[in-house]
Amino acid sequence: MCSRDCCSGQTGKPGNSCADKKKGKGLSDEEKIVPTPQSLLYPYEVIQEIADFIVKGSGMRPRIGIICGSGLGSLADIIQDAKVFEYEKIPNFPVSTVEGHAGKLVVGNLEGACVMAMQGRFHFYEGYPLAKCSMPVRVMKLCGVEYLFATNAAGGINPKYMVGDIMLMHDHVNMLGFAGNSPLQGPNDPRFGPRFPALVNSYNKDLINKALEIGKAMGIESNMHVGVYSCLGGPTYETIAELKALRLMGVDAVGMSTVHEVITARHCDMKVFAFSLITNKCSIEYDDKRDQEANHEEVMAVAKNRQKACCELVSRLIREIHAMPPSGTQAAKTGV
Numbered sequence: 001m002c003s004r005d006c007c008s009g010q011t012g013k014p015g016n017s018c019a020d021k022k023k024g025k026g027l028s029d030e031e032k033i034v035p036t037p038q039s040l041l042y043p044y045e046v047i048q049e050i051a052d053f054i055v056k057g058s059g060m061r062p063r064i065g066i067i068c069g070s071g072l073g074s075l076a077d078i079i080q081d082a083k084v085f086e087y088e089k090i091p092n093f094p095v096s097t098v099e100g101h102a103g104k105l106v107v108g109n110l111e112g113a114c115v116m117a118m119q120g121r122f123h124f125y126e127g128y129p130l131a132k133c134s135m136p137v138r139v140m141k142l143c144g145v146e147y148l149f150a151t152n153a154a155g156g157i158n159p160k161y162m163v164g165d166i167m168l169m170h171d172h173v174n175m176l177g178f179a180g181n182s183p184l185q186g187p188n189d190p191r192f193g194p195r196f197p198a199l200v201n202s203y204n205k206d207l208i209n210k211a212l213e214i215g216k217a218m219g220i221e222s223n224m225h226v227g228v229y230s231c232l233g234g235p236t237y238e239t240i241a242e243l244k245a246l247r248l249m250g251v252d253a254v255g256m257s258t259v260h261e262v263i264t265a266r267h268c269d270m271k272v273f274a275f276s277l278i279t280n281k282c283s284i285e286y287d288d289k290r291d292q293e294a295n296h297e298e299v300m301a302v303a304k305n306r307q308k309a310c311c312e313l314v315s316r317l318i319r320e321i322h323a324m325p326p327s328g329t330q331a332a333k334t335g336v
């Protein structure tokens with residue numbers, strides 16, 4: 001009789017001996033599953049098929065991609081001549097499960113530019129691997145998108161940040177990456193980008209500066225900041241000890257998204273502009289007497305209140321980008 005645990009001491013029963021197991025017999029479905037590396041979940045050809053579906057279905061080739069954060073779906077409502085795709089109807093697309101994320105892809109014109117906007121993103125806490133969460137960014141790339149605009153709702157850790165403020169992201173701390181999780185984990189497909197992408201200067205400085213100028217022109221400069229975002233896995237909001245640790249690391253705002261999208265976008269050489277709408281202030285003191293518990297209803301209510309300012313910022317920035325020559329042209333290469 002075999003003494004190994006896998007045999008459970010049972011002899012003579014087909015499928016239960018070590019030899020049977022080596023042949024693949026008698027393994028439970030769970031035992032047979034070999035985890036697929038994240039990068040192989042959506043091969044290039046599958047992404048290409050989704051992109052073709054969108055480009056053919058809309059008759060448009062977008063230059064700018066927008067990801068709407070929680071409660072910020074109205075960013076897509078201002079798109080004109082819109083062709084709307086429900087996520088369920090897009091082949092191989094995941095579905096949105098979070099309130100405030102409608103689950104629609106909108107392609108059309110904004111300030112003269114052809115854009116595609118995701119009304120609803122995918123989060124790690126929904127049970128999706130990071131590569132699945134950020135897969136639409138690769139779809140955008142193969143649709144022809146050069147610029148990614150990623151927006152999110154976030155908690156303000158920087159004590160100077162007030163509810164309703166906008167933080168332009170100029171860097172991030174990748175907490176999920178610290179834990180060894182990356183949307184790029186697994187074999188690299190060089191058609192998307194290099195094995196070891198650099199992430200310094202991921203957030204386009206020209207776009208940050210232009211956004212600051214726009215904020216000034218809109219009269220909201222005192223409600224605008226440039227700061228560092230960090231994404232945790234969620235769905236729990238952070239403990240005070242976690243918030244203290246993040247603050248020590250130089251984080252200004254915390255959320256549950258965006259970082260893996262930015263990594264995916266930079267890997268395939270897209271220009272990135274991202275901002276956080278501060279929907280709640282995070283208390284980092286145990287004896288804070290104010291009622292500071294974050295909740296998703298408040299997050300969405302603040303986003304609704306600030307949607308007009310967010311839409312204006314995005315539209316005006318897109319107007320400026322549209323006035324610039326497409327990258328790849330001689331003028332764009334020389335920066336003229």
Ligand SMILES: O=P(O)(O)O[C@@H]1C[C@H](O)[C@@H](CO)O1
Pocket residue numbers: 068069070098121123151152153154234255256257258295296299
């Ligand atoms: O999709 P975003 O990052 O804007 O959504 C934030 C993070 C959680 O999904 C949710 C928590 O309220 O809002």
